[in-house]
Amino acid sequence: MTTAPLPELPEMPTARPAGRPFAPPEELAAVRPLARIPLADGSPGWLVTGFAAARAVTSDPRFSNRMELQRLVLPRAGMPDRMPPAPPGMFLQTDPPEHTRYRRLLAGRFTVRRMRLLTEGVERTVAEHLDAMERAGGTADLVAAYAQPIPALVICEILGVPTEDHDRFQENTRAFNDPAATAEEMGRAMQELAGYLRDLVNAKRAAPTDDILSELTDSDLTEEELVNVATLLLGAGLDTTANMIALGTYALLRHPDQLAVMRDDPEAVDGGVEELMRYLSIAHTGQRAALEDVELEGHMVKEGDIVALSMAAANRDPERFPDPDRLDLRREAPGHIGFGHGVHQCLGQQLARVEMRAAFPALLRRFPDLRLAVPEEEVPLRSDSDIYGVDRLPVAWGPEGAGR
Template sequence: MTTAPLPELPGMPTARPAGHPFDPPEELAGVRPLARIPLADRTPGWLVTGFAAARAVTSDPRFSTRSELQRLVLPRFGMPDRMPPAPPGMFLQADPPEHTRYRRLLTGRFTVRRMRLLTERVERTVADHLDAMERAGGPADLVTAYAQPVPALVICEILGVPAEDHARFNGAARTFNDPAATAEETDRAWQELYAYLRDLVAAKRSAPTDDILSELTDSDLTEEELVNVATLLLAAGLDTTANMIALGTFALLLHPDQLAVMRDEPAAVDKGVEELMRYLSIPHTGQRAALEDVELEGHTIKEGDTVAVSLAAANRDPERFPDPDRLDLRRDAPGHLSFGHGVHQCLGQQLARVEMRAAFPALLRRLPDLRLAVPPEEVPLRSEADIYGVEALPVTWGPEGGGR
């Protein structure tokens, strides 16, 4: 097959355009739908940036998520370029039928209906933290005061983790997703979390309570699998939603017309949450390894090749979303890829939606004069992290003079 040569980038871009912290790296827009990039070990790899191509890769069983088959797209300090197989229970790095076994056990516990039944509990958690913010007064860091603790408390409660322990899980999740963390720091956080969850699983086996982890102790999962499933659910449920709440608030503060939609139009909240996820696309990439030669966009991806899928670029593809660089909370944008696609689509997506649908409007209605406490360019970004967001979001409210 004769095709035009693909564009090549010097590496996987992660830096956001100056003054545009919510836009994907500028290099991605010019290389849709497919490009070549060197991987962390300089091996040639593939970069998917088009919406249709991204859906094709993430739904095709000829592409594997198994970690030992892939090479790292971005270098991680102290990490090898080739990863070992994922331990039992880490189903994000498993293919069917192994992956199917775990998903079947978990899917019924994260249904739309079951997650919606949590709405009142989530709203209470949101209100409690807004009460605490008002009592303390501004300025405050929205990340530590609101965006992190709300999903942390919710996921810990769902899994039966005592609320007083949520801070340690939040810290562990940040360490796992921090590219600056050393191998020793990552390993120490993992070992501490694993030891705690091993004890928690044993406690649930002997005295089950009303939570998902207790339900899973009645399955055929081994202790190792149970602990790893719990670790994965905790880490995924903390970092992603926390960054969406913080970064989403940052985006709304810089788009006051859209902030007003989220605050004042209850009927627009559901669409608004979907649009924020499309517009921000906080996971940098998804990764796959080709299990055989696969034709994609007129090019042959060879067996064993690593493919990076830029969700941010795909969600800004003008062939799928008209005027994609405009934030429009009234946009009808179903099918965005921020939760992935195919059999690996995010298990906890309904929980994340419940949390964001509660967190954004409640914050903006309780603090209608919420504003940044620093210039936008001084907000520290997580540009190199696997999950994009802000390190901190200094905000204030009340009379002018209490902050920016």
């Protein structure tokens, strides 16, 4: 174990480099693979920025994801420094064996084979929204017209939301994810959504249909657990995929050579989606609490210490990905941690892949002259969110000058 001092940062960096909206904060690369940072309460914490170290922490059961053990890395208005344990069913912020119980119930319902069976329906939803964009004219906000509704309708299908409730469901989810919403508006949207999901759970118990929520009503989960699991699936599968579609499109527009690869080479689509996940790392940070003393990169992390994880910096580690700051859809370097790693790796990653593999090439083939409708500096980035992305992405197609 080394006694060499680690680099220290005054706080967790969040600012993206000027003119490089897809790059992690520059300070992170300078302190790879491990540094010290103060937490929001002033106590000392750890920061992991190296790929190998990030995989080590996220796969080691001695580092806990339990909500009540965490402390804020950055101050957040209205958020207490300490949180209570996760409610029943909100299993992402629990550890095995509690986490394992829920994960085992759901894992078989999100397999590669089962998610690929959704491909035809996803492609149909994509085509319908492209048709609507085309009918509406030569400009659109890609977030509202395309990136958000596609995963929302897909999750409707998975949860078994009746067709007649789709509009209501999408309205609630839009309010839930609206960055301009006040705390009161978000609270109302969450209450409305929870109430709707509770009614849906009871309806599925009474008359099951062919969907995941109906299948889960036949398990030993309580009503509260079922509602919270459904809420979790919604939150994990909607905002993340919507931001990947929107931010991924923005990245491709900034890299026309890579846009052409995604548009014109069907064999490059699968690898291209993985490269976008690595390059963008929209779920850019995470954290764990040490359950005991653990040696990490030659340094002793003490029991109770908080370890912050920069997934964005880890996915740009040159020891793992040569020339990591270059977007290369033909890169042969699987193993990114854009979906996380270990027991908490994203449950819905196969669904997200199906949606992105359909959404990117179809959009670019339908509108081969797609372009930003505003100057780049006017694209509103979600730099203060746990999920990086864009709040709006005004785009144009057709005759040059449209939308400007």
